[in-house]
Amino acid sequence: MNIDISLLFYILIFPGFLTAFIIGFLYMGIMRKIAARMQHRIGPPIWQPFFDFFKLMSKENITTKETVGLLATFCPIISFAAMLTVVMLLPIPGYTPLSFEGSLFVLIYFLIMSSVFFAIAGFAAGNPFASVGSIRELSQLFAYEFPFIIALVTIGVANAFSLTPYIAVNFPFALFAFFTSILGKLSLPPFHIPEAEQEIVAGPLTEYSGPRVAMFELVKAASYWVLISLGAVLFLGANNISMFVLASLSILILLIIFRVVFARLTISQAFRIYWFIIAPLALIDLIRALLGW
């Protein structure tokens, strides 16, 4: 049995797991810093998410009496594993040895899986705040997943379901739907409903501590990387590394502006916006893509 070293390097280091986590944390750090400057604060250093991660790893796991221990142990791991699968399939310009026909769908499924296990972790904690947070996480999943999938399928139809770079100039509504759904996926304002600290403390993670939270932090970092890269490649058509960096950063800046400008919606308002405004617009683009207009 011979192992392809370059493939291993691809999966583990670049542009695989290590890159995903480091760049994801960097995105989070940059976001916090720029948002702070926009709010006339100094803000934490860009490296703060790394510090947080290492600190969390050094802490102990605390399991309360009400927690379902088995679920609390495995949910972070499954969520993490699902996210790793997504990272492996992610199309980065020049590096797509693992993508296959239909990998777009596998990617969508595993993204959902990671969110669902995040929510189940909240239910397992046996805390009212965590339960409400999980209910909100799942409701929000139903809200944003519909326009998200429509947007990706639109590009898929137009692009013969491959993960090659594509510029969505023809489909502005799909681009809009994709962008707004990643706000929901990343729990960023105005869709930071599942983690509304003023209402439900830390949401699903209320009872979690130490390495388990660190695991979810990794998942979050990787999802920043995955979603921003997806947008850069599939919607902004980044076909080389420099263009990819430029496209990713512009998406990140747009996310930061949204984060700074908007107040939180309630879950019913979020539903209304996703299903009755964003999804119909995205559907128009899907129909246009199917008919080839």
Next chain:
Amino acid sequence: MHDYILPFGPQHPALIEPVHIKLKVEGETVLGSELILGYNHKGIEKAFENRWWQKGVYLSERVCGICGHYHTTCYCNGIEKMMGLEIPERAQYIRVIIGELERIHSHMLAVGIVAWEIGLDTLFHYLFRDRELVMDAHEFLTGNRVHFVMNVVGGVRRDINLLKVGEVEYALHKLDERFDYYLRIFKNDASVKNRTKNVGYLSKQKAKELSPVGPTVRASGIDYDVRETGYLAYKYLNFRPVVGHGGDVLERCVVRLKECKQSIELIRKAFDKMPEGEIAIKLPHIINIKEGKETVSRVEAPRGELIYYIKSAGDKPSRVKIRTPTYQNFHVLDELLKGVSIPDVPVIIASLDPCFSCTDRMTIVDVKKKEEKVITKHDILHMRDGEHEH
């Protein structure tokens, strides 16, 4: 979906001070609420009773960290009323100026916290950045950012720093522009209105029944403001209260911001009209007031009407009863929370601008029997006597 109890507090990120609100919740809808106080009872009313009159001023300053000047003003006004003193006009103006500055920073804090509760951190940070202007103005005039300790019985302790009046006027000018900006945000910004308009609605009728005070009642269309009675220098300043008619969280914020603008006007007028002269009446070291004499003193604190009932026992009070505005505003809480969804709960609570540490009353919880009761004066006396027997 079954209903369950969602504990809101005693420790909760949305609460600045500990209070426990038991929310009976079904899904995301609140069916009812129960307010449990008693987490930071300080026993201040009791502590008044073994201090001389003048020393009580320092104690009353510490009832609240945000509106301490109003507590001392109310306490001193009461004592002066009992003694039949009319303090010098300049001292009256100084009390008004410091008080109105304090109102501005208190209202900015309140609106900022509402902004934070609706998840709009940017507005919160903007408001708190601009609040620094008024905090600095405090420091220019009195030397302190909080707890100015300006009042003494018979006047004020020190004159305001006249060299710094120009800088204060500059700060007020900047603040005036900023308040226009914030009013524009509350008027036009869809994202803010979405979370505050028609949330926590209190009708004029209900407001009359439950009689909250301060911006809460004025936002429901009732022009109740103690400043209209013309205590201190307000009688020279042509004061008219700000009234709003929406009755919701948005209107309460707008009323607060408009009151800030009005306070700026009042301070400017006061600077213009302030006469030269004495700042305090010289009083003996130990004041004696005829035993059994009593008075009720009222001022309009940022959160609403603040009442001190004072009864004399010679050289110190025999009873000081403080009715803080938050205590009166709690009565509407249950009414406002019924039927709202969880995301609106912190917004509504913040819109009342509660100050729990001023308000806290004692509750005794019997852990073994799992029952609780609010104890009365008789119970305390009984308990004290019981201890003596042992």
